[in-house]
Every structure is written in structure tokens, then in C-alpha cells.
Amino acid sequence: MDALRETALRILRKTLAGMAPDKLVVKSVTKDEEQGTIKFGDSQAFSLDTPVYVLGAGKAAAAMAQGLHDVLGSQIRDGLVIAPTAVAAETSRIGAIQVFPGSHPQPDEDTIASTLELLSVARSIPKDALTVVLISGGASALLELPAGKLTLEQLRDVYHELLRSGAPIQEMNTVRKQLSAVKGGQLLQHISSDKVVSLLISDVPGDDPAFIASGPTTPDSTSAQDALAVLKKYGLDVKIPPEVLAYLHEVSQDAKPAFEGYHHVEIVGSSGIFAKEAEQHCQAEEFETWIDPQQYDAPIEEVADYIIEQVRTNRKRTREAFLFHGESTVQVSGDGKGGRNQHLALLLATKITRRKRTLVMSVGTDGGDGNTDVAGAFAAPDSVARAEAIGVSEQKHLAEFDAYHFFKSLGDLIFTGPTGNNVMDFQLILIDS
Ligand SMILES: Nc1ncnc2c1ncn2[C@@H]1O[C@H](COP(=O)(O)OP(=O)(O)O)[C@@H](O)[C@H]1O
Ligand SMILES: O=C(O)[C@@H](CO)OP(=O)(O)O
The missing domain is CATH 3.40.50.10180 (Glycerate kinase, MOFRL-like N-terminal domain)
Known part of the structure; x- marks a missing residue:
């Protein structure tokens, strides 16, 4: 890793x-x-x-x-x-x-x-x-x-x-x-x-x-x-x-x-208190931090665009951490395996393909995401290309609400087991420059 x-x-x-x-x-x-x-x-x-x-x-x-x-x-x-x-x-x-x-x-x-x-x-x-x-x-x-x-x-x-x-x-x-x-x-x-x-x-x-x-x-x-x-x-x-x-x-x-x-x-x-706690641990790892002052509560596609826009406008070009929290809404269709956090990670993966040294972590704070036993997933600028190289299509997995198998094929699922926490969802974007 x-x-x-x-x-x-x-x-x-x-x-x-x-x-x-x-x-x-x-x-x-x-x-x-x-x-x-x-x-x-x-x-x-x-x-x-x-x-x-x-x-x-x-x-x-x-x-x-x-x-x-x-x-x-x-x-x-x-x-x-x-x-x-x-x-x-x-x-x-x-x-x-x-x-x-x-x-x-x-x-x-x-x-x-x-x-x-x-x-x-x-x-x-x-x-x-x-x-x-x-x-x-x-x-x-x-x-x-x-x-x-x-x-x-x-x-x-x-x-x-x-x-x-x-x-x-x-x-x-x-x-x-x-x-x-x-x-x-x-x-x-x-x-x-x-x-x-x-x-x-x-x-x-x-x-x-x-x-x-x-x-x-x-x-x-x-x-x-x-x-x-x-x-x-x-x-x-x-x-x-x-x-x-x-x-x-x-x-x-x-x-x-x-x-x-x-x-x-x-x-x-x-969720806001969770993000503030995470911010301290980001600072201890020497990241400058930007924490979203508001909790998001919107359709998942809008949340993905919002996150990208906030990172773009608030970026300082140092070693930075961006922290988001809240709960998106998803209109699920089909029998795919996934959850809000894996789906959001997949949406973000398609939007960061030209970035460098960037990592998205998207997790449910309770350790379970949707109909899966994982907390969430990592998305990186090369996620889509790595998947393509092994014949896995991000568009197909998005359309089928099957983000779990997309990230499983990349080894990018995050497993914590039940955490005892339960304060909605959390996204951390680390940029190491
Ligand atoms: N295949 C899927 N892809 C994306 N989201 C899904 C999928 N299946 C279920 N969900 C979403 O997961 C949520 C339920 O998951 P869960 O983690 O148990 O929620 P909560 O933490 O609110 O109890 C619902 O919002 C549902 O829309
Ligand atoms: O108890 C409740 O009312 C809710 C939210 O607080 O939890 P759950 O979604 O588990 O029903």
C-alpha cells in the first residue's frame, strides 16, 4: 500500500x-x-x-x-x-x-x-x-x-x-x-x-x-x-x-x-465533530487543513461536484487535507453492490483523473456502507486507468450501482468492521505536494 x-x-x-x-x-x-x-x-x-x-x-x-x-x-x-x-x-x-x-x-x-x-x-x-x-x-x-x-x-x-x-x-x-x-x-x-x-x-x-x-x-x-x-x-x-x-x-x-x-x-x-476530530489528526501528520463549515445533504452527483469545486477554490498548493461530512442521497436502481461512500468515491475518481499526488478516502463512520460489509473506498487519479487496464469499466459500475466490485478489483476497498461510531459519512482528500 x-x-x-x-x-x-x-x-x-x-x-x-x-x-x-x-x-x-x-x-x-x-x-x-x-x-x-x-x-x-x-x-x-x-x-x-x-x-x-x-x-x-x-x-x-x-x-x-x-x-x-x-x-x-x-x-x-x-x-x-x-x-x-x-x-x-x-x-x-x-x-x-x-x-x-x-x-x-x-x-x-x-x-x-x-x-x-x-x-x-x-x-x-x-x-x-x-x-x-x-x-x-x-x-x-x-x-x-x-x-x-x-x-x-x-x-x-x-x-x-x-x-x-x-x-x-x-x-x-x-x-x-x-x-x-x-x-x-x-x-x-x-x-x-x-x-x-x-x-x-x-x-x-x-x-x-x-x-x-x-x-x-x-x-x-x-x-x-x-x-x-x-x-x-x-x-x-x-x-x-x-x-x-x-x-x-x-x-x-x-x-x-x-x-x-x-x-x-x-x-x-x-458528523461535524467527527470532521473536527479528523482535522487534528491531519494536522499531526503535517497537512494544512480545510474543513467544510457545512454538513452536506444533497443528491450524490451534486455532492461530488460540490467537493471538487471546494477543493479547486480553496486549494493553497501545499501539503493539504480537505475534510467533508454529511449524508448524500442516492436513487439506487439494479442489484449492484455498493453504498453512498463507495459510489461517491467512484464519482470522484472520474473527476480527478488529471490531478497528481491526490487521494480520496470516502467512508461511513459506522464501518458499514450500503449493502456491503466495508466502510468505503479509496479513489485516486489513476483509479479509472488502472481499472480500464484490467477490463473494468467505471461507467458500467456507476450505472449499475456496483461501486463495490469496481474498487474490489483495484484492492481499494476500506474495511474497518463495525466501529461503534454512527455520525453519517466522511470524506478526506489528501494532496501531498
Ligand atoms: N448499490 C448501492 N449503491 C449506492 N448506494 C446504495 C446501494 N445500495 C444501497 N445504497 C444506499 O445505502 C444507504 C443505506 O445504507 P446504510 O449504510 O445502511 O445507511 P445508514 O448509514 O443511513 O443506515 C441508502 O441511502 C441507499 O440508498
Ligand atoms: O433512531 C432513529 O430515529 C434514527 C435516527 O436517529 O436512526 P435509525 O435510522 O437507526 O432509525
Whole structure:
């Protein structure tokens, strides 16, 4: 492997380690031993004597709980987080925090049973205690209780249709919130302490707390009418159980009671925070860095053009690293093997054929890309020519959404295994001049 690929992998490895969910929680906490206080990001300061209770759900909930336990130890009196079944099977308790199982991407009986247990812990928290809520992607399915008289089976039918609809996560979660008794800020209503801090890892374009995991502690701004509009837009109104539609037509739109205590929301992980972490490791490798100030969220062809344009206009002609992050959208057709990151790498490969000493690394931060078990791929100025030399056509692989086999034939796939991170996608462009 050439030096630039090795450097990029080293930067990726260090970034993934620095962005581990337990580390993100640890980094959000400032302890002031002299003052005897503790803060979470920009939250108010709490006394180190304040008893802490922990609630949480998400793919990273157990790791986040581990981080909180590492900093607070016996200050944590009780807690319950809901994690994917495989995680909960390995770790059932972290100090005073129990880890319960839930199912993803669809809720199941375990999800409901664990949610009921979590609510009973929430209701038992003393008024003057501090509750820390740990939320990460996947909690829409891991934390769930059907609203009104709806059943789990009906919710599962709706989730099933939504997941196949191609609707963006904001629209999916607009529906999920209306059908749930714990989403859209409703979890907050069950917490009996008057101080709550929510620590969030965002896997949602825009990083809006209302949509991350359907916002269990973020008061809802959407309505049943919005949910009905989404269902209609994707033709799901005729596919889902009639009881669900009837519920949405009948449900009262009365404002839900607001939480009256102190509530602070802190985003401890996001694609932007990932890129900033990576930037430090690029600088340590003596690259000048340019980091995209915005998260991209656009069709993949537009993202590819955008990246090329940003590199062209911001280039300083030194040893440079350009960092991009976000989530592109892909209209997949055919049965090819690939994902957003490999497809983006292939699009970029066709646009950098005249560059020199340039390397593109394009990866999903969770270590999985689309329907493959790789994180992403490297693209270089000679990718297209090297492929042509062995009879592999970039146009055919683009058209068939089969970027995986294109990069496999070049030995340019990137395998990390599941990383424990989940903050969308990341592109690093290294130019060694
Ligand atoms: N063959 C393919 N080529 C390019 N993109 C694909 C392909 N198959 C699936 N995708 C895209 O991969 C995404 C789902 O992959 P995944 O990594 O599981 O997403 P997420 O990280 O959002 O859960 C979808 O956006 C889908 O459009
Ligand atoms: O839990 C959720 O709502 C989302 C985003 O936060 O994750 P997933 O795509 O895993 O459903």
C-alpha cells in the first residue's frame, strides 16, 4: 500500500478512536474539583453532591453509559439504558446502570418491555436529582411504546412500510413521533426530577434534536396532519393498518404539557465533530487543513461536484487535507453492490483523473456502507486507468450501482468492521505536494 493510503488509514483509525461514544460523553463533562461542580458542555453547573440518574437508548447507549460511569462513578445512583439485543446480551450492567435489550430497525416485545422498565425508573427519580438522558441513533426503534390504543403489530407494519419508502429520516420520524407515547418530548414528561441534561449523538442530517431518534426529550413541533401528509406522499396511507389512519385522524392536537424544570440539550457527537476530530489528526501528520463549515445533504452527483469545486477554490498548493461530512442521497436502481461512500468515491475518481499526488478516502463512520460489509473506498487519479487496464469499466459500475466490485478489483476497498461510531459519512482528500 502506498504512503498516502497508509496515512489516510492512520488518520481514520485515530479519529474513530477519539470519536468512540464513551469518549464523547467523557469529553462533554467538565469537573471543577475546587468549586465542587460538574458541567455537561454548556449546561449549568451542578454540585458534585447531586445524585445522578441515567436513562438512555440507542445503538451507542451502552458505550455512552460507560463513559458517564467512567467520569461520575458512584455519583450515579440508578439508571437504565436500552441497547441493541447483542450489546445488552454482553453487558447487562455498567455500575449502577442496567442495560436492557431492544430491537432495531423495528421495535419488538423486548423494546416495549424495556421501555416500560425505563419509564418506571424515570418516575422513581427524586425531585432534586439530576437526570442524564443518553440518546443516539436507532433509539426510534429501541425506545417505543404505542400511543393510545395502537398495538405493537400495527406500529411494526408502519415501520416496515416507512423503512422501504425512501422517505428521509425527518419524514419517517414525523410519523413515528405521532404514533408513540415516548417520542417527541414525551419521555421528558415521565422524568420526576427537576433537572435534566440530554446528551445526543446525531446521525441525522441537520443535527436537529427533534429528529435524532425521534426526539424523546425534545418537544414536538410536528402534528398528526404532518404525519398523514407524509403517509400520503409515499402512498403508504393505503398500505398501513386502517386503525393507524383512524387514530391519526382522531387524535387531539392539544399542546402537550411543557416540562417545567431545567432541561439542557448537548450534542456530543455529529458528523461535524467527527470532521473536527479528523482535522487534528491531519494536522499531526503535517497537512494544512480545510474543513467544510457545512454538513452536506444533497443528491450524490451534486455532492461530488460540490467537493471538487471546494477543493479547486480553496486549494493553497501545499501539503493539504480537505475534510467533508454529511449524508448524500442516492436513487439506487439494479442489484449492484455498493453504498453512498463507495459510489461517491467512484464519482470522484472520474473527476480527478488529471490531478497528481491526490487521494480520496470516502467512508461511513459506522464501518458499514450500503449493502456491503466495508466502510468505503479509496479513489485516486489513476483509479479509472488502472481499472480500464484490467477490463473494468467505471461507467458500467456507476450505472449499475456496483461501486463495490469496481474498487474490489483495484484492492481499494476500506474495511474497518463495525466501529461503534454512527455520525453519517466522511470524506478526506489528501494532496501531498
Ligand atoms: N448499490 C448501492 N449503491 C449506492 N448506494 C446504495 C446501494 N445500495 C444501497 N445504497 C444506499 O445505502 C444507504 C443505506 O445504507 P446504510 O449504510 O445502511 O445507511 P445508514 O448509514 O443511513 O443506515 C441508502 O441511502 C441507499 O440508498
Ligand atoms: O433512531 C432513529 O430515529 C434514527 C435516527 O436517529 O436512526 P435509525 O435510522 O437507526 O432509525
